[in-house]
Every structure is written in structure tokens, then in C-alpha cells.
Amino acid sequence: MERLFAQHVAELDAMGLLSPRAKEIARLMDEAADKLYASEIEHYLAREVNPDHRRILGQYGLLGIQVPERYGGLGGDAMALTLAFERLGQLGMGPVTFLDVQCCLTEGIIIRWGTEDQKQRYLRPAAKGELFMSFCLTEPQAGSDPASLETQYEVVNGGFRIRGSKYLITNGSFADAFIVFARKRGENIISAILVDRQPAVKLSLQLKEKVGLFTSDTTLLEFEDAFAPRENLIGEEGQGLPIAYTGLLSGRIGIAAGCIGTIEDCLNSSVERAKSRVQHGKPIAKHQLVQRHIVAIAEQLEMARWPVYTASWWKKLHDENPSDVELRRAADFRATLAKKIATNAAWRAADHAVQVFGGFGYSILSAPGRHYIDLRAPRIYEGADEVMELKIASYVLGKEYEAYR
Numbered sequence: 001m002e003r004l005f006a007q008h009v010a011e012l013d014a015m016g017l018l019s020p021r022a023k024e025i026a027r028l029m030d031e032a033a034d035k036l037y038a039s040e041i042e043h044y045l046a047r048e049v050n051p052d053h054r055r056i057l058g059q060y061g062l063l064g065i066q067v068p069e070r071y072g073g074l075g076g077d078a079m080a081l082t083l084a085f086e087r088l089g090q091l092g093m094g095p096v097t098f099l100d101v102q103c104c105l106t107e108g109i110i111i112r113w114g115t116e117d118q119k120q121r122y123l124r125p126a127a128k129g130e131l132f133m134s135f136c137l138t139e140p141q142a143g144s145d146p147a148s149l150e151t152q153y154e155v156v157n158g159g160f161r162i163r164g165s166k167y168l169i170t171n172g173s174f175a176d177a178f179i180v181f182a183r184k185r186g187e188n189i190i191s192a193i194l195v196d197r198q199p200a201v202k203l204s205l206q207l208k209e210k211v212g213l214f215t216s217d218t219t220l221l222e223f224e225d226a227f228a229p230r231e232n233l234i235g236e237e238g239q240g241l242p243i244a245y246t247g248l249l250s251g252r253i254g255i256a257a258g259c260i261g262t263i264e265d266c267l268n269s270s271v272e273r274a275k276s277r278v279q280h281g282k283p284i285a286k287h288q289l290v291q292r293h294i295v296a297i298a299e300q301l302e303m304a305r306w307p308v309y310t311a312s313w314w315k316k317l318h319d320e321n322p323s324d325v326e327l328r329r330a331a332d333f334r335a336t337l338a339k340k341i342a343t344n345a346a347w348r349a350a351d352h353a354v355q356v357f358g359g360f361g362y363s364i365l366s367a368p369g370r371h372y373i374d375l376r377a378p379r380i381y382e383g384a385d386e387v388m389e390l391k392i393a394s395y396v397l398g399k400e401y402e403a404y405r
Contacts, residue, residue, distance in 0.1 A: 001030045004264045005087050008305065012079070017313065022080035025065060029084040032060040033091055040091045043215045044370060047208065049173070050215035053098045054129060064127025065103050066250075067111065071119055073127040078315035081250075082257040082308060089261020090268075093374040094215030096258030100382075101170045102126065104250040106133035106179055109192070112246050112322065113235045122177060122194060134175040135251075136166040136195075136221065137244050144387045146181065146190075146244060151223065153182040153193060159229040160193055165204070165222055168381070172219030173206050179247075180223065181240045190240035194232040200224045212373035249332050251382050252339040253315055256308045259346035259378060262371045263301045266346075266353035269367045270294055273357055284356075293352040300352075304345035311338035333395045340388040343378040350375050 001009070009026050012018050018026075036056045043050035057063055065081050067073020076084070081103065089096050110123045125131035142149040151164025162182050166172075178195045195201065205220035235243050274285035274294060284290045311334035318324065318331040353368035354361035363369045379385050394402040 001027065002033075002087070002090065002264075002268075004268065004301075005030065005083075005090070005261075008086070009083060012083075012309065017309070018079055018083075019077065021074070021076055022083060025062075025074055025076045025080040026083040026087065028060045028074075029062060029087045032056055032062055033087050036095065037091060040095060040215060044092065044094065045364065047214040049217045050094065053095045053215070054132065054174075057095075057099060058129025061127075062099070063102055063129045064107065067107055067123055067127040071124045071127060073107075073123075078250075078253065078312045078319060079309075082253060082312040085254045085257035086260045086264070086305075086308075089258035090265040091261075092215070092370055093255075093258055093262065093378060094213050096255065096261070097170055097213060097216040097377075097381075100251050100254040100258070101135050102132060104254045105135035105247040108250040109135075109179060109234065109243055109247045113192075113239075113243050115231070117231055118194065118234070131176045132171055132174055134169050134171045134178045134221075135247060136169055136172075136178045136180045138168050139165055140167045140220075144384055146241060149181060149183060149190065151180065151182040152185045153180075153191065154185040156227075159227060159232070162193065162195060162223045162226045162228065165220065167220050168207070169219045169221050171217050172221050173203055173217050178221070179234065180226075180228075181244055184237065189238035191237045192234040192240045192243040193228045194234060195223070195226050195228045196232075198226060200226040211376055212370070213377050245332075248382055249328075249335050250315065252335045253308065253311050255378050255382055256304070256311070256335075256338040256342035259342040259375070260301070260305045260308055262346045262375060263297065263304060263349040265367055266349045266371055267294070267297045267301060270297055270353045270356040277358075290356060293356045296352045297349045300345040300349040304342040307334070307338040307341045311335045329395075333392070336383070336388050336391045336395075339378075339383060340385060340392065343375070344385070346371070347375045347379060 039052040061074055064073030065076045065084055069075040107126055137146055139149050153160045153162045176197050180193050180195045183190050202222040204222045207218040274290055275283050277284045314331040314334045318327045321327050350368055350372040354372050357366050357368050360366050361368045390403050
């Protein structure tokens with residue numbers, strides 16, 4: 001098992017925070033990440049979506065990390081999910097983004113809100129890698145303010161008709177099903193509806209002109225009177241935003257944990273580079289100003305991982321007591337804090353690592369170069385830095401001081 005990751009697993013285990021299942025999932029992801037490594041670099045350099053995310057992670061059962069065993073998943077808790085994302089993050093944020101949508105934003109919602117029928121039809125095949133899903137919340141004009149979304153649905157005989165555009169949708173080109181958030185026509189309520197892939201779901205754009213995340217699929221989708229049967233409504237009509245926030249709570253921890261992995265890889269690669277690169281007659285690791293960068297990366301790692309582990313523990317407690325409002329609020333606060341800290345720490349760590357690598361670091365042939373451009377997106381998606389700050393402030397000051405009401 002990779003050294004830093006193994007050390008972190010051992011520390012958490014010694015503190016009594018890991019179940020045997022969590023340790024087994026960590027081991028599985030370690031093996032899967034090793035198997036995925038060469039393929040990830042190959043597809044990254046070609047700037048193309050990596051289909052091996054689906055294939056290899058599916059082979060190890062890692063597409064259903066938190067799905068209960070009775071539905072074909074691994075039955076892992078939030079700590080297991082965090083460790084899996086941490087190890088996967090060493091490869092980059094492309095595979096992390098793919099898995100975050102599959103495991104956290106979509107499966108997580110169905111676990112919490114889905115009917116037994118929905119769990120059998122969607123959760124079970126998703127956990128087995130037989131079905132892939134997308135989380136369709138963001139629109140061209142609705143990002144940080146999801147309440148302003150314009151996609152509409154209307155009730156028709158037997159179900160719903162959905163019409164509208166969804167932008168920056170991960171897994172959109174190959175997903176078999178979509179959790180679509182839409183406003184009821186003529187009413188100010190938002191609902192969540194499972195929509196199967198069909199001719200009325202159009203792939204309008206596969207975004208390739210991205211700053212990083214080349215191996216992750218990013219799309220613009222058009223729903224042109226797409227149909228969903230009545231039994232595909234998740235929860236009740238009008239519960240769309242609370243349902244979305246449930247997925248985002250889990251997803252933010254997944255992204256934050258992935259960022260821990262990127263910092264680990266930045267530290268590992270920078271140490272190796274500093275010891276092997278000779279300038280001015282000695283390894284650059286002996287130059288004090290290079291040591292300063294190494295120390296800074298190590299600091300970012302320690303500052304990022306503990307808020308993420310803490311958030312994961314609170315999420316685990318909330319999952320065990322889903323009706324406890326105060327636990328949910330505490331878990332949400334910790335997840336928000338963790339995402340803000342970890343994404344920014346990873347961004348700074350990558351910057352230091354590029355500096356250690358020098359000219360070679362200014363290239364996606366180097367691991368720090370790939371992380372450097374990939375890590376810009378996590379400070380935007382699933383809650384931009386500014387939104388995270390407002391949420392943290394409202395928790396500290398009290399809801400009556402919310403700046404985004």
C-alpha cells in the first residue's frame with residue numbers, strides 16, 4: 001500500500017475510527033488505483049475521457065462503496081468512502097469527479113430518499129457497474145443559486161414531461177439515468193426526478209476546452225420533453241432542493257478527500273524530484289528554499305486531512321441517525337469547512353510542487369502540472385469558495401445572518 005496512504009489508514013485505525021470493512025475498502029482502492037495509474041496518464045495526455053474509470057473500479061466493486069450489501073454494494077460507511085477517495089485522488093481529480101457523481105451525488109440520494117422500487121431498478125445495477133448516473137442540477141444560468149433553475153416539468157398521464165438545459169454535467173455522455181432537478185410548470189416548487197436515457201435527452205455539447213479534468217466527462221444536456229413515469233419521482237414534489245443538498249453534503253466530502261490524495265501525490269513526487277535532481281553540484285533537496293516548498297506541501301496535507309476526517313465522522317453519525325436535524329446541520333457544516341480547506345490546500349500544494357519541479361513542472365507530463373490545472377475546478381464545483389464561506393459564516397453567526405437569503 002502506498003506509504004503516506006498506509007500511514008493515514010494506520011493512524012485512523014489506531015484511533016478506533018475504522019471498521020474492518022473500511023480497511024478492506026481502502027485496500028481494494030489501493031489495488032484498483034495501481035491498476036488504473038498507467039491508463040489515467042495515457043488518457044490524460046490524449047485529453048480524452050477515460051473509460052477505464054468505469055471498467056476497473058467496477059471490477060473491484062468500488063462503484064457501490066456506500067451502497068448497502070443487500071443492494072449489491074460494499075456497505076461502507078462515510079470513513080470508508082473518504083479513504084477510497086483519498087487514494088484515488090493520487091491519480092488526479094478526473095477519476096475522483098467521476099466516482100463522486102456515481103457514488104455520492106446519485107447513489108447517495110437514492111440510498112437516502114429512494115423508494116424500494118428505485119433502489120432495485122437503479123441502485124442495485126449502479127453498484128454493480130451495470131448502470132451509470134448523472135446529477136443534473138446546474139444550468140447555464142443557475143449555478144451557485146440552484147433555486148433559480150429554469151428547467152421545468154409538468155404532470156402528464158402516467159408521469160412527467162421535462163424540458164430544459166443542464167450544463168457542466170459529469171458523466172452526461174454515457175450515463176444511463178439522470179437525477180434531474182426541475183421546477184413544476186406554473187408553480188414555485190422544485191422536484192427531483194429520475195429520467196432514463198432516451199432520444200428526448202440530447203447531448204448538446206461534450207466540453208473538451210476545459211482547464212484540466214480531461215479524463216472526466218463534462219457535458220451540456222438538453223431535455224426536450226423527456227418522459228419519466230410517476231414512480232421515478234424521488235421523495236415528494238417540492239423536496240428537490242433538500243434532496244440535492246443531501247447529495248452535495250456527501251459529494252463535498254468526496255471531493256475534499258480526493259484533494260487529500262492530490263496533496264499526497266504532490267508531496268511524494270516533489271520529494272523524489274528533489275532528491276534526484278542535481279543543480280549547483282548537489283541534489284536540490286539540500287537547497288533550503290526548495291526545502292521550504294517541501295515543508296509547505298507537508299503543512300497543507302496535515303491542515304487538509306483532519307477537517308476531512310472529522311467531517312466524515314460527523315457524516316457517519318448523521319447516516320446512522322438521518323432524522324436528527326442537529327446532526328445533519330453539524331455534518332453539513334463540517335463538510336462545507338472540509339471542502340473549503342482541502343480544495344484550497346491542494347491548490348497551494350500543487351503550486352509549490354510545480355515550483356520544485358521547475359520547468360518540467362510547467363507541463364502535464366509531470367504529476368504536479370496535471371494536479372495544478374485539475375485543482376482549479378474543485379474550488380468551483382459542488383459549492384464555490386465564496387458559497388462555502390457564506391455557509392460557514394451563517395453557521396458561526398446564526399441563520400438570521402445568512403447573506404444569501
